Amino acid sequence: MPSRRLRLRFREAVKTLVYGSLAVTGRCLPRSAPPILTYHSIDDSGSPISRTPDEFRREMTYFHDHGFRTWTLGEFVDRLGSGNNNAERRFVITFDDGFENVWSTAYPILDELGFTATVFLVTDFVGRESGWSVNDKVTSYGLDRAPLLSWSHARQMQEGGFEFGSHTTNHPRMTDLATDELENDLSRSRQTIEDNLGTACRTFCYPFGIYNPTVRNAVRQAGYEAATTLRFGRNTSIDDVYELRRIGSARFHNWQFFRACVHGGWGRTAGN
Template sequence: MLKSVLLILMFFMSLSAHAVVILQYHHVSEDTPSVTSVTPAQFRQQMAFLSDNGFKVKPLSEVVESIKQGQDLADKTVAITFDDGYQNIADNAHPILKEYGFPYAIFIAVEPIEQKYRDVMSWDTLNRLSREGAELANHSWGHEHLIRHDINETQDEWLTRIEDNLLSTEAEILAKTGQHLKMLAYPYGEYNLQLEALLKRHGFVGFGQQSGAAGKYSSLTALPRFPVAGVYAELSSLQAKLYSLNMPVLALEPANTQLSMGNWRPELKITLDMSDIYPHQLMCFVQGQGAVKPLWTSENEFTVRAALDLPAGRSRYNCTAPSKATGRYYWFSQAWVRPKNDGTWVEE
């Protein structure tokens, strides 16, 4: 009897063994836009929580390699990332991370550094942080909306331009810092199937801005991260996410996050491994529209669809479900991006 119980416990523990929560920050500052910021006090509180509660903060490249190889990750594994390379990361975040001995990654665009933007770190500063353990990775040449075509640009011309952009950025990071991690954070969290295929062809790993724990059920060209800023900057909001599990998604469609013209209420179909999930406890949420009950079409397949048109720009469908074994929540997010009705894009 005891042996059977132990086997069952080991089975349920194995369901979450590959999960890692990847945190995404932009600014750590009191005088930057709140929608992309946490204050230094909030950041210190969050890092203290990780330290005091047994979280294992690992280098991003290490957890990516573990996912690639199907290796187990310790429970409560976390990776910390920063987008854009703002100077306040060096001034305010780095000393706190160094105090706790936490590794982290910075995704950088080359053009703002070369043009010496006032609020962006220099190559000298980035190299200093690199020598102290920071990983430096690709965020495109000029922080472009990568999925957007130039005027009269063909599909092949667009793909060639983006390929040149990403490879040139990677080469420049290597030349200036010696780092060559082949990890890309999509600017604005925007990507599509063609961009994912490009990354795969060149051996890159891609990171979005859709929420959820990452692991063996995640696409290596669209790994999720939890944005920490604005209304999500408080520790009370972050705690549940830190304990989240990798939703066991076996298949989904449509896989393309870029919506076709007029398809502003996409129906998402997901197939799950239901071993640790009760279907009646799974709930989905449409950004800006609230909770939506999934429609189960079989024992392990459901659909979810927005009741209203998604707005132009970026949106999300989020789905969560508690684990039968632990009560902790599986968390999955599907990103969507759409143009305006006339085919043009929202200006940012």
């Protein structure tokens, strides 16, 4: 029998062939809704939620060289409701957690290319280090003592067109919260962002991608206009703006998969 290494190499070769075909197919199809990309940290740690600076620059340069421009998530939602969201080559970049390297590493790259993004902040941790609990064995996937961006950094990025949304006050599993805890967290994190940045906090991101109808309704009632999940795919004008799908950068280890996502051959419809 072939070795495990050979089986893995064969499987990766098949994926590359399939995704490469989807990338070509996507470029021939009518333009679809812009993808919302999920990033966390831009660093060389090897964490499963990290992309290296070189990988990130390569991905962003690809968008730039193929004529894409960005919308913030708020801008995307404005156009999603009108149905006018696929007239141009656009995409949305989101960063969960607000790591410091989003300011020091990602921001200069994006600013150079004329791109903006939406950053979801864990408001009680702004200007500190990450350290919220993931489970009994893992805190933040190897980034549990990574520095987070400050309010000063956020204001500088906001001046460059970036948008900031809430990722709660302390990154809890929201389905574990009592009703009053849930309402307080949503209200306090939103107010903290608005007080520090002087602009409306319109968007929200569910920690760990975990939510249920109660949490979803609480987010809406707290005044947020949209919320992102970790569900894979793109969105249409008939989809729930409080359950927006995204395409996670953890999948981009295969370059052909990345291209297929960019051009709409993969994750083209909400059902994918």
